[in-house]
Amino acid sequence: MNETHHHVTLTVNGVVREATVPGRRLLSDCLRHDLGLTGTHVGCEHGVCGACTVLLDGEPVRSCLTFAVTVDGQEITTVEGLARDGALSPVQRAFTECHALQCGFCTPGFLCTVTAFLRDNPAPTEEEALEAVAGNLCRCTGYQNILKAVHRAAQMQATQIQAEEGGA
Amino acid sequence: MKPPPFDYRRPATLGEALGLLAEAGSGGKVLAGGQSLIPLLNMRLAAPARVVDVNRVPGLDGIEAGPSGVRVGALARHAAVERSPGAAAAQPLLRQALRLVAHPVIRNRGTVVGSLVHADPAAEMPAVLALLGGSVRLASRGGEREVPAAAFFTGPMESAVRPGELAVSAFFPALPARSGTAFHEVARRHGDYAVAGVAAAVTLDEDLRIAAARVACVSVGPVPVVADVTAACGPRPAASVAWDAVAAAVRDLVEPEGDIHATADYRRHLTGVLAVRALRDAASAAHGEES
Ligand SMILES: Cc1cc2nc3c(=O)[nH]c(=O)nc-3n(C[C@H](O)[C@H](O)[C@H](O)COP(=O)(O)OP(=O)(O)OC[C@H]3O[C@@H](n4cnc5c(N)ncnc54)[C@H](O)[C@@H]3O)c2cc1C
Ligand code: FES
Ligand code: FES
Numbered sequence: 001m002n003e004t005h006h007h008v009t010l011t012v013n014g015v016v017r018e019a020t021v022p023g024r025r026l027l028s029d030c031l032r033h034d035l036g037l038t039g040t041h042v043g044c045e046h047g048v049c050g051a052c053t054v055l056l057d058g059e060p061v062r063s064c065l066t067f068a069v070t071v072d073g074q075e076i077t078t079v080e081g082l083a084r085d086g087a088l089s090p091v092q093r094a095f096t097e098c099h100a101l102q103c104g105f106c107t108p109g110f111l112c113t114v115t116a117f118l119r120d121n122p123a124p125t126e127e128e129a130l131e132a133v134a135g136n137l138c139r140c141t142g143y144q145n146i147l148k149a150v151h152r153a154a155q156m157q158a159t160q161i162q163a164e165e166g167g168a
Numbered sequence: 169m170k171p172p173p174f175d176y177r178r179p180a181t182l183g184e185a186l187g188l189l190a191e192a193g194s195g196g197k198v199l200a201g202g203q204s205l206i207p208l209l210n211m212r213l214a215a216p217a218r219v220v221d222v223n224r225v226p227g228l229d230g231i232e233a234g235p236s237g238v239r240v241g242a243l244a245r246h247a248a249v250e251r252s253p254g255a256a257a258a259q260p261l262l263r264q265a266l267r268l269v270a271h272p273v274i275r276n277r278g279t280v281v282g283s284l285v286h287a288d289p290a291a292e293m294p295a296v297l298a299l300l301g302g303s304v305r306l307a308s309r310g311g312e313r314e315v316p317a318a319a320f321f322t323g324p325m326e327s328a329v330r331p332g333e334l335a336v337s338a339f340f341p342a343l344p345a346r347s348g349t350a351f352h353e354v355a356r357r358h359g360d361y362a363v364a365g366v367a368a369a370v371t372l373d374e375d376l377r378i379a380a381a382r383v384a385c386v387s388v389g390p391v392p393v394v395a396d397v398t399a400a401c402g403p404r405p406a407a408s409v410a411w412d413a414v415a416a417a418v419r420d421l422v423e424p425e426g427d428i429h430a431t432a433d434y435r436r437h438l439t440g441v442l443a444v445r446a447l448r449d450a451a452s453a454a455h456g457e458e459s
Contacts, residue, residue, distance in 0.1 A: 003173050023176020023219065024209070045169065046207035053273055059247075060273045065206040069176060070199070070223050113273060134358045135271025 008072040012037065013081025021068050028052045030068035031078060039079040039108050043137070050136030053109040054078050060116045079108035082115060090160060091115050094153035095146075102140035109136050114150055123154055171209035175218040182307070185225050185334055190309045192218040194331040199223070200242060203270070203278035204286045228336065233258040237302070237341040242334070246275035246283070259340050260453070261300065261349035265292040265367060268351060271359040281335050284320070287327045287391070290361035292351065294321055295392040299367045299384035302340045308333045321391035347371040348453025350446040353386070354438055356429060362387050363430045364438035366418075368446035370401075372454045378402035378409065381450075383443050388424035388435055395421045397447070406451035414447065415440035 003022045010017050012035060019034040026045070031037045031054070043049035045064045052064040055077035082089045088096070091114050101107045110133060117124070117132040124132065129150040138146060175192075179185040189196045195217030199205055208214040222228065222242060229243035233254030240249055249255055250266040262280075269275060269283070269292050283293040284304055297304070297317045305314050306329060320328045329335055343349070353365030365386040373379040381401040385393045400417045401409050424435035 004175070006176065022173065024171040024173055026170070026206075026210075029170070045210045047203060047270075047274060050271075050273065056276075059276045061277050062203075062273060064210070065202050065274075065277065067176070067199075067202070067206070067221070069178065070202070070221055131358070132272070135273050 006069045006072070008068050010035075010068070010071065010073075011075045013077055019068065023067060023069055025068045026064050027054070027066040027068045027071060027076070028063035031063060031076070034068075037078050037080055041105055041108050043105070048137070049106070050109040050113065051106050053112045053136065055112055055116055058116065058119075060113050077112070079111050082111055089115065090156035091118065091149075091153040094149040094156055098145045098149040098152050100141060100145045100149035106136060106138040106140075110138070110146060114153065118150070118154055118157060122157060124150065169210055169212055171206070172212060172215045174216050176221065177218060178221045178224055180224055180226075182225055182227070182334075182336070185220055185222055186307060186309045186332070188218065188220050189334060190332040192220070192331075196220055196331065198285075198334055200282035201245065201278040203274050204282065204288070222334065230337070231255055235342060237300075237339055238262060239337050239339045240280045241337045242279060242281040244280055246270075246278045246280060247272065249280050250275065258342050259300070259349075261296055261351065261367060261369070262340060264349060264351045265296045268292050268353055268355075268362070268365070274359075281338050284338055285327050285329055285335050287321050287323075287325050288361065289324045289390055289392070290365075290387040292353070292362070292365065292367070292386065295365070295367045295384040295386045296351075297338060297340065298392040298394050299369055299382060300341050300343070302338060304328075304338045305336050306330075306333045307336045312336070314339075318394075324390045343369055344371055346373070346376075346454050348450040348456065350449035350453060352442045352446045352449070354442065364388060364424075364435050364442055366439060366442040366446045368443065368450040370406075370447060370450040370454050372451070373403065375405075376455065377405050378451060381447055383418060383446065385418070385422055385439050385443070388422040388439055393422050397443075401447065406448060406455075411444045411448070415444045418443040 005020045031040045041051040043051040047062050047065045054063045197216035199221040228241045230241040231252045232239045238255045256263045303314050303316045315328045349369045351367045353362035355362045367384045371380040378401045381397045400414045419440040424432045426432040
């Protein structure tokens with residue numbers, strides 16, 4: 001079949017990127033194959049594992065359940081875009097400190113999910129943190145360290161904000 | 169796996185969308201949030217000739233709440249309806265049920281109307297629409313029609329939407345004064361589709377006795393099973409209702425099937441237990457309304 005291709009422009013991690021894709025190209029595949037951003041992982045392709053979670057205009061979504069053409073013109077943040085000026089973000093640092101990853105396959109999805117979650121809820125309760133990561137699967141860690149990392153990241157962000165306000 | 173090829177269209181107006189759907193006939197599929205359609209495409213369980221992506225059609229993302237109820241547009245995401253204070257005030261059952269739909273990340277894309285059209289017998293929103301006696305507005309090139317919930321759900325994963333039609337909105341009516349609602353379910357894992365679940369609505373009379381009580385049960389039939397249990401509950405205050413008898417009445421009304429997740433008997437048992445929990449919570453919410 002001679003498939004029609006569509007031209008899409010996405011702002012990925014602040015950089016304008018272009019690709020020509022068929023309508024059925026999943027956003028996950030567009031990021032990985034067309035744009036070479038392999039940080040976004042693909043586990044199940046039916047929305048269950050959460051490894052492919054990216055931020056679409058700031059909100060976490062499953063990139064495996066989104067067509068690239070649908071989000072033409074919109075902003076995407078992937079795990080590659082979480083660090084600032086070469087320094088890991090508080091969420092990334094907390095994951096390292098708390099041993100919240102082993103093989104790392106699930107990590108990009110958790111990092112994107114938790115980054116958006118803490119932006120909306122900077123001081124979550126145990127239960128809120130649990131609910132926030134319940135949609136992401138991890139085969140290695142047993143989740144306890146991931147939960148610790150969520151709270152650690154919240155602390156780090158609070159301290160960072162205090163320091164910035166104190167310094168200003 | 170990856171989706172099979174299809175003719176992708178992204179109309180910029182409602183008229184254009186309806187034209188594209190009319191032309192495609194039974195080969196056309198609407199793409200809203202994609203949280204049910206794209207998994208089906210990825211698993212190659214669906215192979216539409218044309219996909220009409222309505223995400224850019226203006227005017228479909230409205231959430232209009234008023235004294236008579238809430239009208240939810242085709243592009244209102246689960247998350248937007250869940251967060252809407254107006255919707256929660258006019259019909260609290262919406263937020264109660266939406267918190268049980270999948271995970272927050274899925275709710276960021278999935279739409280309430282898409283969930284109704286998808287008509288999964290285990291899904292929460294069809295039960296909510298059926299319990300409240302709401303309706304879905306369908307548009308086609310020929311005009312519009314409003315289909316009541318009782319006629320909308322026609323079978324498992326089957327709704328009254330005909331080829332060429334787009335569901336433009338759904339209406340969830342408000343309940344009278346001194347009413348309360350609740351939704352309880354049991355799922356294997358948090359965020360999974362329910363093994364069994366019950367939505368309840370209770371209205372009290374001026375003496376705070378139960379004047380009307382209804383439940384809608386999911387995962388126990390091809391479509392949501394709505395039952396009026398007023399006779400078993402009222403007219404008595406919630407504290408003196410024979411809840412065991414209510415549970416038995418609900419158990420008798422449903423005809424679940426067994427599958428790998430649960431036997432038919434276990435589903436029937438759960439439905440009785442959940443119905444009582446939901447009805448009691450709905451009754452106390454109705455009390456709260458009063459005070
Ligand atoms: C991991 C996971 C867990 C989930 N768990 C639950 C759960 O617990 N409970 C639950 O209820 N749902 C669950 N869902 C499904 C989710 O709620 C979907 O968002 C919803 O069922 C469909 O909405 P959508 O907008 O994504 O529709 P789409 O996927 O875009 O479409 C679904 C179907 O409806 C049709 N359609 C959609 N909108 C219209 C319209 N306006 N007019 C005509 N036809 C239309 C499409 O053609 C398609 O056939 C889950 C999904 C995933 C991936
Ligand atoms: S790959 Fe997208 S949720 Fe698993
Ligand atoms: S660290 Fe291996 S899957 Fe989570």
